[in-house]
Amino acid sequence: METMKKVIVDMDGVMADVYHQLVEFEKRDTGREIEISDLAGKPEIESFPNGKKHVNEIGFFRTLPLMKGSREAIEYLNNKYELYIVSAGMEFPNSLREKYDWLAEHFPFITWEQIVLCGSKKVVSGDIMIDDYPKNLDHFSGQRLIFTQPHNELIENETYERVHSWEEIMGIL
Amino acid sequence: METMKKVIVDMDGVMADVYHQLVEFEKRDTGREIEISDLAGKPEIESFPNGKKHVNEIGFFRTLPLMKGSREAIEYLNNKYELYIVSAGMEFPNSLREKYDWLAEHFPFITWEQIVLCGSKKVVSGDIMIDDYPKNLDHFSGQRLIFTQPHNELIENETYERVHSWEEIMGIL
Known part of the structure; x- marks a missing residue:
């Protein structure tokens, strides 16, 4: 296999x-x-x-709305790949439990083994990374997908593959 | 450099x-x-x-005693290496904030960028890992130090270097 x-x-x-x-x-x-x-x-x-x-407000991360299409796409990726959710939540200690609870609510099929809450992502490795921040993608040795958000819209970097939506990601992966 | x-x-x-x-x-x-x-x-x-x-009791992780010699040794490693504290706390969601606060109390020189709270350690990479569990060391591609604890005392595995104390680690690293 x-x-x-x-x-x-x-x-x-x-x-x-x-x-x-x-x-x-x-x-x-x-x-x-x-x-x-x-x-x-x-x-x-x-x-x-x-x-x-x-x-830094209590509840900010717990009540974040879902990115359009993310629920279906994450379920699709979870069936096809070894999926890990990696979030740099350590800067905001209140967010740690909120992020855990947010995932449990919206993505109940994600298990605790698949969650990583970190500071820097420099020690995270894998085959494919989907992230909106160059500082995270730049340390990653595998395939890099940059998820378009306003702050990164004007960045041109040929080591990233730019994706604008979860629908587009499902077409690629 | x-x-x-x-x-x-x-x-x-x-x-x-x-x-x-x-x-x-x-x-x-x-x-x-x-x-x-x-x-x-x-x-x-x-x-x-x-x-x-x-x-699972509130406070269990917050009040853990320090392993003998760990404070001095972690400070030594922090000055000499790019150090990351990686703990599989995700199984116990109450532990997330407790571990953060425990580190802040006993190791105030460790910054939020250096902390990783995860489930599985399969996506963690680096050059040297110090851990007491074979399940964590076995996925790691670098140098593996097994820290002696009763549960691992009888394990013989030549891909690990066995260390019995923080004093011994300071002699090696």
Whole structure:
């Protein structure tokens, strides 16, 4: 039997729609409506001046909306590959349990063995990585898929394969 | 400049003295005094009939005593290598924050970037791994140090280098 390839999938900005949540929290606090189409190429910290406060708020990660199509696609990948969910949650210690509970709610077929909450992703290895951040992809020795999010939209790097949606990923993997 | 080697260190049974805590909790609950010297070669689950209940107790991981010599040795390794603390805490979701807080108390020089809480360690890579469990060492492609604990005492495997103390590790690394 052929060994299944290891696929490493990021949570924030890939499985979970962080931009949508940050827009909603900004509107709730200040009434300001941020247009996502205005944010292309800007770092997240510039796009959301209150973002740092919001991501540290209890419940921010627990209530993140799903990225469109992620549930079906993750189930598809989980049946076809050795799948690992790898999230850099260590910067926000409140997020650790919230991320665990969020996965249990939306992806109940993912087992605890498949979850990694880390700081740096430099010690994570596998065959395929799907991530929205170059800092994570750049240390990875396998196939690199960059999931389009406003902050990375203008980045051109031929070592990444750019994907715009979960539907597109299912067509490739 | 030479790249620093990545050293992957386990928490339970390596940095933290789990056996000591399980003996204490058993004594507290039943009055029974378990002798650690009687446990050589036995799986942890057989050595501690109430162990499963105890590790799920709030505070179990937060109050683990330090393994003798671990503080000095981890500080030494942290200055000499690119050090990562990798713990399979995902089986016990209560342990996630407790492990983070335990590290912050006893090893304040370890940053969030250096911490990995996972399920399986199959996607963890590096140059040197220090762990007490063969299931973790066996997937690791670098140098493997098995830290002696009663459950692994009788295992002979020439792909591991056996170490009995943190003092011994400092002599090797």
